[in-house]
Amino acid sequence: MTTYRAIRGMVDILPDQTPLWQSMETAALEVLSSYGYAEIRLPIIESTDLFARSIGEVTDIVEKEMYSFPDRNDDSMTLRPEGTAGCVRAIVQHNLAVTTQRLWYMGPMFRYERPQKGRQRQFHQLGVEAFGVATPDQDVELIALSRQLWRRLGVDDALQLEINSIGSAADRVRYRQALVDYLSGHRDQLDADSQRRLDTNPLRILDSKNPETQALLESAPALSEYLDTETQAEFAALLSQLDLLGVTYVVNPRLVRGLDYYNKTVFEWTTDRLGAQSTVCGGGRYDTLVATFGGKDTPAAGFAVGLERLILLMQSLDITVTAAADLYVVTADENAYRHSLPRLDALRRQFPDLDIVQHLGGGSFKSQFKRADKSGAAWALVYGEAEVSANQVSLKPLRVDAEQQTIADGELATFLAGYLAEAHSA
RNA sequence: GUGGCUGUAGCUCACCAGGUAGAGCACCGGAUUGUGACUCCGGAGGUAGCGGGUUCAAGACCCGUCAGCCACCCCA
Numbered sequence: 001m002t003t004y005r006a007i008r009g010m011v012d013i014l015p016d017q018t019p020l021w022q023s024m025e026t027a028a029l030e031v032l033s034s035y036g037y038a039e040i041r042l043p044i045i046e047s048t049d050l051f052a053r054s055i056g057e058v059t060d061i062v063e064k065e066m067y068s069f070p071d072r073n074d075d076s077m078t079l080r081p082e083g084t085a086g087c088v089r090a091i092v093q094h095n096l097a098v099t100t101q102r103l104w105y106m107g108p109m110f111r112y113e114r115p116q117k118g119r120q121r122q123f124h125q126l127g128v129e130a131f132g133v134a135t136p137d138q139d140v141e142l143i144a145l146s147r148q149l150w151r152r153l154g155v156d157d158a159l160q161l162e163i164n165s166i167g168s169a170a171d172r173v174r175y176r177q178a179l180v181d182y183l184s185g186h187r188d189q190l191d192a193d194s195q196r197r198l199d200t201n202p203l204r205i206l207d208s209k210n211p212e213t214q215a216l217l218e219s220a221p222a223l224s225e226y227l228d229t230e231t232q233a234e235f236a237a238l239l240s241q242l243d244l245l246g247v248t249y250v251v252n253p254r255l256v257r258g259l260d261y262y263n264k265t266v267f268e269w270t271t272d273r274l275g276a277q278s279t280v281c282g283g284g285r286y287d288t289l290v291a292t293f294g295g296k297d298t299p300a301a302g303f304a305v306g307l308e309r310l311i312l313l314m315q316s317l318d319i320t321v322t323a324a325a326d327l328y329v330v331t332a333d334e335n336a337y338r339h340s341l342p343r344l345d346a347l348r349r350q351f352p353d354l355d356i357v358q359h360l361g362g363g364s365f366k367s368q369f370k371r372a373d374k375s376g377a378a379w380a381l382v383y384g385e386a387e388v389s390a391n392q393v394s395l396k397p398l399r400v401d402a403e404q405q406t407i408a409d410g411e412l413a414t415f416l417a418g419y420l421a422e423a424h425s426a
Numbered sequence: 427g428u429g430g431c432u433g434u435a436g437c438u439c440a441c442c443a444g445g446u447a448g449a450g451c452a453c454c455g456g457a458u459u460g461u462g463a464c465u466c467c468g469g470a471g472g473u474a475g476c477g478g479g480u481u482c483a484a485g486a487c488c489c490g491u492c493a494g495c496c497a498c499c500c501c502a
Binding site: 005008059060061064065082109111113114115116117118119123124125126193209210257258259268275276277279280281282283303304305306307308309310330332364365366367368369370371372373374380382384385386394396398404 | 427428454455456460461462463475492493494495496497498499500501502
């Protein structure tokens with residue numbers, strides 16, 4: 001008998017974890033809709049070409065991390081490594097860019113990397129994308145929105161915003177040349193990865209962690225000096241609006257990000273509580289991507305949140321959510337069970353928000369109450385022999401020290417309405 | 427993809443100069459007749475990740491493999 005395990009880098013999210021996930025998802029949904037963002041649902045598989053063109057042929061993601069395979073028609077398909085490409089594809093395909101769009105999506109992404117904490121092969125992202133606004137107020141809204149989510153989740157104190165402007169494509173062509181010119185003179189002092197990147201993707205050398213490389217970069221030309229005046233003004237405006245909102249940030253001139261489609265604003269929310277996988281959220285502006293895919297010229301910006309990392313961060317801060325029912329129903333015997341069945345059915349209809357768990361499988365009162373206690377339910381709803389024959393029910397509080405009370409069937413609805421009102425105000 | 431650490435009951439771990447495994451928690455049952463939590467008693471649960479080797483004998487040593495973790499790398 002072979003025993004099966006989830007394949008490497010793919011993890012099960014078990015029932016003791018899903019309440020935390022759901023509360024996070026609900027918070028995100030509420031924050032997003034409060035800013036007028038609408039959900040878009042996208043396929044998990046797209047043509048390989050889509051990702052290669054948008055993310056960049058020489059990026060690590062495309063070169064060695066994609067789950068690509070030929071389908072039965074021998075076309076090359078890829079499990080999405082990120083969400084922006086598919087979102088932009090949908091925008092163009094359905095011609096949604098005729099007006100501005102504020103969109104979000106949530107779902108699994110796939111990257112063939114070596115797993116460690118905060119890094120899986122299948123992981124989940126919340127993506128937020130905005131199309132049609134070229135001015136920095138859009139960037140500000142995205143950042144403000146993300147910070148609102150951190151506050152809502154109670155993780156804002158653990159997160160730091162790093163931000164930079166990487167300019168237009170033209171700016172970067174000029175800067176890239178200057179950087180290559182400078183570093184070529186010191187080629188032998190670069191680490192192996194950086195030497196390789198000198199020919200392929202020189203800007204990525206900027207965020208190398210190698211100390212010698214970093215030292216070398218101290219006297220390298222600065223990207224900020226290659227930005228045109230308009231971009232500089234926009235970046236300054238963006239920062240001043242963040243100041244207005246009281247968003248604290250660190251301008252990190254070495255922040256460049258690993259996907260080719262970004263321009264102008266790039267930013268990351270990072271934490272020191274997750275070890276090496278410190279980026280919880282990252283994004284920026286990508287003004288040319290829509291046109292690249294054949295749409296009309298449409299400015300755009302967005303970000304992605306790593307949901308596993310967010311959960312890890314919440315857990316590191318001892319944020320817990322438990323799902324416990326309101327009522328756990330205990331019945332004395334077959335007759336009491338039959339008596340309770342239609343009554344509970346009516347209750348569920350009358351109180352859709354009430355969580356009612358019925359004890360199944362019989363057993364002694366004692367064992368049923370044990371289960372009731374372990375379930376975490378607030379009350380045990382008791383149908384004993386006496387209650388049934390008198391058309392009554394007993395309510396035993398399980399979480400507070402108070403007396404059990406027995407009331408008439410007809411009074412239960414009133415009681416529960418009062419309980420729910422109290423629970424909501426609490 | 428590179429380097430390192432780890433892998434024993436559901437969970438956290440222990441034992442042992444190499445001689446066929448234990449604890450705590452969790453789980454199930456019981457402590458007189460319709461009531462949980464605390465306590466007490468009892469029970470179930472492991473071919474020691476998997477495969478091979480050395481040995482009279484291996485969970486303990488060696489090799490391989492798989493998986494997790496840490497760093498690199500990468501990014502969310």
